[in-house]
Amino acid sequence: MPKQFRKREDEDELIRRFEAALKNKRPEFFDLDAFETIIDHYLDKNKNRKAMVAVDMAMEQHPFSGELIAAKAQVLANLERFKEAEDLLSEYRKSNPYDTDAVLNLASVYGLQRKFDQSLELLESALNFAEDLKDEIHFNLGLAYYGLDKLDMAIEQYKKAIEYNLAHDGALYELAYCLDQVGQLQNSLSYYRKFIDEDPFSAPAWYNLGTVFNKLERHQEAVEAYGYAIAIEENFSSAHFNLGNAHLGLQQFQKALESFKMVVDLEGPGPEIYCSLAYAYDGLLQPDLSLKYFQKATKLNSLYDEAWFGAGLCLEKQGHWHQALHFFNKAVKLDFNNPEYWKAVARMDFRIGNIVSSVAAFEEAVSLDPLDRDIWLEWSAVYHDQGNFEKAAEVLKEGLLDLTDDHELYYRAAANLILAGKLHEAFTFLENALLLNFEAHTILLDYFPQTDMRLNLIRLISQFNKNSGEDHQKPTKNS
Secondary structure, rough: OOHHHHHHHHHHHHHHHHHHHHHHOOOOOOOHHHHHHHHHHHHHOOHHHHHHHHHHHHHOOOOHHHHHHHHHHHHHHOOOHHHHHHHHHHHHHHHHOHHHHHHHHHHHHHHHHOHHHHHHHHHHHHHOOOOOOOOHHHHHHHHHHHHHOHHHHHHHHHHHHHOOOOOHHHHHHHHHHHHHHOOOOOHHHHHHHHHHHOOOOOHHHHHHHHHHHOOOOOHHHHHHHHHHHHHHHOOHHHHHHHHHHHHHHOOHHHHHHHHHHHHHHHOOHHHHHHHHHHHHHOOOOOHHHHHHHHHHHHHOOOOOOOHHOOOOOOOOOOHHHHHHHHHHHHHHHHHOOOHHHHHHHHHHHHHHOHHHHHHHHHHHHHOOOOOHHHHHHHHHHHHOOOHHHHHHHHHHHHHOOOOOOOOHHHHHHHHHHHHHOOOOHHHEEEHHHOOOOOOOOHHOOOOOOOOHHHHHHHHHHHHHHHHHHHOOHHHHHHO
């Protein structure tokens, strides 16, 4: 039996013993390692209240453990009891001022409360005495600077973290994200290649380069870089996982599936890898298996919103709209500020005839992301399908306040205004649309198949093309 699966069986038995002790209200001793396994199990499953029960019992049996104090602080933070977590760690540091783990944990609690200046001060002081964990200190300094919107300083700290630990996944991810934010990711390739030049047989160096290629959507080069990382370190699970993502980007779904299955073999099941398997099966046009793995992910972690959303998408594709709505609503409850989730809820409400709810969901979606053209298009389609062309045009005009150069919104607004009988206003929108993208005028014509209006529009568009010449002015703003 593989070592990973034996370990999971041992953990399951440990959890059964612990829960039996709680149920029967009988004392049972667990060593410190066992308690840490139990607490981590509940934290991984977001069962914070059970984790608190475990950590309190552990501290009764092992009252002087710094690891348990750190664990209790994490549980308190997860429960948003930040002041208690802060006080617990501050009190511990009075007698253990040079405990680097305690510094990192306290800095994290400060960060969760957006006390970034206090976090910076604490972490900077730790650099004066810390003999290890310097990569983590610099990584957390980067997070604090990012919280203060000081991206250049955050980049500097993430680079220092990577210099101490080339395999620091968090620093790598955050560095690439910040470089992308400031438009420097493409230019940073030489920075990542430098590590390979220094050590061509460094698996983390090739992994890091692959991750940047993936971020730049240069997926074939990412595949090659991850391939080198795996050739050097066969069981490099993160490289296998990201190799799978690169294959997804290339629509090589069978290869992606093989990479993700390797991750399961190396690390065991988890909600993230199950979702990745689901995406691969979806690409292979195996909707039942895709849905199965999204659902398996929700069972492993009921708070993993991406899994609920993915299951909803599978059900939507199969035409099971009521079931899809249920899954989308679960995703929204877990991440209320995700416009994609609200957009999906709006679509399903419309499909099953809940027009009022659909409109309310579109309003939520657009308040979160007014630059998503699809929200405006889908929202306007609700009114269009009801024959309320004027209201459909109003939605599109509102979208054009933010998306001033979107030719499709102009064409669709013109079509709805024509159908509403507002021809003069419609032709203003049509002119703007033609100026932005003349070739896309079929968007408008699709609204009028085989009608006199279609012929009139074709003549009008042809005349515009003749008269417009080469030098067009920017579209005028419409109210």
